[in-house]
Amino acid sequence: MDSREGSILDRVRGGSAPLPFVSMRGITKRFPNVIANATVDLDLFAGEVHALLGENGAGKSTLMKILYGFYAADSGAVRIQGEEVRIRSPHDARNQGIGMVFQSFTLIQAMTVAENIALYLPGLPPCLNARSLERQVGELGERYNLRVDPRRPVHTLAVGDQQKVEILKLLAGGARILIFDEATSVLAPHEIEDLFGIFSRLKSDGYSIVFITHKLCEVLACADTITVMRRGRIAGAMPRGQASEASLVALMFGDSEPRMPAARAERPPDQGQPALELLKAGTRARGTKPGLTDIRLRLDRGEIVGVAGVSGNGQRELVDVILGLSPCDTGTRMLFGEDATTWSAKKIREAGVGFVPDDPLAMAVVPWMSLPANTALGNLKAYSRSGGFRLAWDAVATDIASSFEELGFEALPLHVPVKNFSGGQVQRTVLARELGRKPALLVALYPTRGLDVHSAAAAGRVLLGLRNSGAAVLLVSEDLDELYSLCDRLVVIHKGRLVGDFRPDQIDRLEIGHLMTGSGGSA
């Protein structure tokens, strides 16, 4: 195994390869019950974008967190410019010029851009010279197309700009290797393009970039070298020129390619009352959250309505209003033909509304509880016995088994906290729980964000299956491919308003893009 992987690396770099900036050898890391990394070798060179591709749970993030000093490897060595180093903490990593941009940013929201950057600098003087810092930030911004006003408080910045601040922070701190962990999952399409532009400028100045992702198209768009991981091992490595979509998919999944979405049945005939109707619904802006204005949305049984938009334009607020988590300040909420404006979240859920969020570990499950406990929580009424003094755990287990079977999911262990699951496994836990209740309306908020191709396809299949069985589905997503392939109808949200309502075949992506960004489309 080792020799084969070694030979791949040799072939990639050729005989006369320059010294790698970082070389990781034989990295092994075990977690309880799983081997996250098994004797992994990786070389990172200056002036290249190195993509680490793999399904969720393939060990990409673990490997990079070892390099960043977040985890200690059980065995293996790290060399930087040929010299063996021991990286025991992120602090050590920073001193070695290694920086990491996390999926969830590490900025202090109340502080300005310049203050956030200053906090990260190694030799912070007791008295800050704000002007020179701002000048430095400005220069870096010009050079690498990372223009952000250094005096603005971070919480006023869009997500894409916050990411720029994260990058500026690392550059100002003298990092030479920049690790991006699923960096595009929070970005809109044009922001992703900007990011790749930034990559190429950094690259030409000799920075080394590691790009962790599970999205094939992004890898092909920006990488120079591609390493594919599967189940904690290197499945293959190649320069961009030799990679094709098919070859990468084969490496990512081995023999098991992701299944395609389920067939779309003809829409069942109209079944009278709409599942959901929002009439002129609105909410006030709260803090940094945008308000909603004059939302008119009708969702019939047996259809999937997609909500397209750049994130932060009111999607979360829209979902919260439907679920009863925030009140309709104006207008009316109708559910299944009844006026539900004043219903509580509990009543709405009991009326048959299910919810699948983008970050299930934070929003839908209790991380240290097991799969059965989390399932029981979703439907306490059904599993209570003796008036609540006892819970029918055997019934819970039976239901889990049958809904996993029905949805075509592989069974998951029942006695581990769900925080030990991978992202896709947690999402399957939630999908199985919500669909096990046979919801008449399912609200899905970025349900495939951060999921690998396999899990995303499975989730899409599940949503279609639910629609075919006559339930209504609201799908909030930024992924236009997903929206086009799943939805019967598309609405676009921009600055808290719905600015379009189309059948997917009536509108092309360019037009949607204009509506999403408010840049004056024709509709």
Add this chain to the structure above:
Amino acid sequence: MKLQRGHEAVIRHTLVVSIALVAYAVVLLLAGKNPIASFGDVIGFAFGTWYGFSEVIMRMIPLLLTALAVSLPSKLGLINVGGEGQLYMGAWLATWGAISFPGLPSALFIPFLVILGFVGGGLWAAIAGFFRARGWINETITTLLMNYIAPLIVGFFVYGAWRSKEAGSSAFPQSIAFPEAAQLPRFFGTRIHAGLIIALIALLCIWFVLEKTKWGLTIRAIGGNSEAARRLGLNIGLYMVVVMFVAGGIAGIAGMAEVSAIHGRLRAGFSPGYGFFGFLISWMAGGGPVGMITMSFVLATIFSAGALLQVTQGVPFSAINVLMAIVLLVVLAKPRILGRSA
């Protein structure tokens, strides 16, 4: 797996206690006392005499109850530092019952007092729970500050309306004596009283509710991820108020039992800080029922030691506060001591 965890708990508790004792020995040395002789006195007293042992158990009762009053809300993610105030309010309301209905027979009186103690402490704590549920004020702040109010309320009554006019006792700020029927039964000719049974039953009930019932699952879910709980339509606010009510009620029973069984009347400042030490016990025990009993026993021993060493070694009782502070420090630092495994 389970066995290993029990093993770890034993090591942890032993470590905590021994570090605290060594530190205390240093304090005693600095004060010019003999730590070996002091510890010898304590062990001889608590484990060598039936009287000493019974005193330890007697002190364990309010400690265990107030520790429960802290540990139950902690499962919900609430930090109740108001055990002391809730204890006072339980005692206060029970006293009202005891002196207002002197004619009740014992079989009715005791349950009546238990209910009053529960309600008194419970309502006091539920105020904090309500403010928190509404998102107005953090419960740590309210419960802490309300600790200062409750003894003042008790003081207001025992200095005023309820002050005893009996010959000989009217010099002290205290109520009249409880009727015979309103005094919790004591056992074996010691000061161990029926509060022990109530405490053990409460411990069992809480453990059962938390581990086995749907309410326990809900409480643990809210404590584990309140955002998810909210989205699952669980009524977080209601749980906050009810759990605080029950927790405060348990502390209130501790207060009721103290005045009814030990003092036989309400006295200003009757508690030597049981409510605060309950907080310490709950933290040390880490939530398990066995840990709760063990830790309240250990702290009860230390408590009795304070009174004893005052006599035998001339160490002021407040030296106990030093020891307790050291224990708290050790407990809070414990993840680091055991190599951040938690």
